[in-house]
Amino acid sequence: MIPITKPSLDISDLRYIKNVIKSKILTDGFYQKKTEELIKNLIKSKFVSLTQSCTAALEISAILINLKKGDEVIMPSYGFVSVANSVVLRNAKPVFAEIDPKTLNISYEDIKRKITKKTRAIYAIHYAGNSCEIEKIAKLAKRRRIYLIEDAAHSFLAKYKNKFLGTIGDIGVFSFHETKNLVGGQAGCISINNLSLAERTNTILDKGTDRKKFINNFKKKIISSQKKGFYSWVDIGSEYRASELTSALLYSQIKKVKKIQKRRERIWKKYRKNIGKFKTDNFYLIKPIKNCVSAYHLLVIIFKSLKKSNEFKDMMQKNGIAATFHYVPLHKSKMGKKFCNYKLPITEKIYNRVVRLPLFSDITNKEFQKILYTFKKFMVD
Ligand SMILES: Cc1ncc(COP(=O)(O)O)c(C=O)c1O
Structure with missing residues (x-):
């Protein structure tokens, strides 16, 4: 994996x-x-x-x-x-x-x-x-x-x-x-x-x-x-x-740190270049805002539908690639509900469509190509 x-x-x-x-x-x-x-x-x-x-x-x-x-x-x-x-x-x-x-x-x-x-x-x-x-x-x-x-x-x-x-x-x-x-x-x-x-x-x-x-x-x-x-x-x-x-x-x-950060930046930018090629509104990539130099910590995409994001995660995992969900919103958790009786519609709509892809400084070219190949296959199928 x-x-x-x-x-x-x-x-x-x-x-x-x-x-x-x-x-x-x-x-x-x-x-x-x-x-x-x-x-x-x-x-x-x-x-x-x-x-x-x-x-x-x-x-x-x-x-x-x-x-x-x-x-x-x-x-x-x-x-x-x-x-x-x-x-x-x-x-x-x-x-x-x-x-x-x-x-x-x-x-x-x-x-x-x-x-x-x-x-x-x-x-x-x-x-x-x-x-x-x-x-x-x-x-x-x-x-x-x-x-x-x-x-x-x-x-x-x-x-x-x-x-x-x-x-x-x-x-x-x-x-x-x-x-x-x-x-x-x-x-x-x-x-x-x-x-x-x-x-x-x-x-x-x-x-x-x-x-x-x-x-x-x-x-x-x-x-x-x-x-x-x-x-x-x-x-x-x-x-x-x-x-x-x-x-x-x-x-x-x-x-x-310079070496580690340079590698992360290169990998993140390679993802952006390749993922950015897809002319689809099925998903979008989380990017830094203007005037921000990122630490390139996570590669995060958001799917338009929950169904697509679940299918994508399943398919990646079946192919030996970790593609994971991130946070459960705090206000929806057992503890969080004790402090919150209001809705947060944007958060509620988005959180379970968030998918993270592998990002670490020692990722090999072979691993990256496999991720990309599997990603492309999902997007064109
Ligand atoms: C946004 C944020 N704050 C705080 C923490 C807690 O960090 P630590 O595991 O070093 O306690 C995490 C952990 O991932 C985090 O994502």
């Missing part, structure tokens, strides 16, 4: 992992610091911390903006469960917004309609590696004094008007999960643009303690008899930091 995604890993990734094992330092070590610095410089962020996942980074963001009971938070229903959970875990209420059918990104117009006096934040996802209408949304959030959190789980190194996604709103979060362009095993990162929020971040990441103050020389201090003080509990928090093994793997991936 040609999988939908495959991490871009090879033997060279072992190098830094071996160094960690040799060092016997498995937390708060050299690679955690180095990788945070690399990411900070790469995306021109003011503050970066590695986390155990993007889910963790989302939970940190909800603590940082002090979400509480009675607050409303706007997010796309066509999105990932961790966004909704981070809000609900703080006892705030998710308010689900529509998507733009051309991009599957949150609809700016629907955000405007859904803002109330209780709206405290907008969580905007940059789906598939492509920017949502971030400039307009950021202006709106600023005007209405609402926090803007960018979920750039799919969009590390993507840009809008030369600014990296995840660095435009107050906070940005990223994923380096096995399924993402770069992998750290299970890993993520939080980038903070609004520096007034940064102060508490280290504490929240360190189980609510001021441990970071002691960390530069932490291992020595704990055995030192000088007793210059110890860390203690000062805020709420959890164990959110990425481990040293994770950080080392991510470090290795970032060293190769």
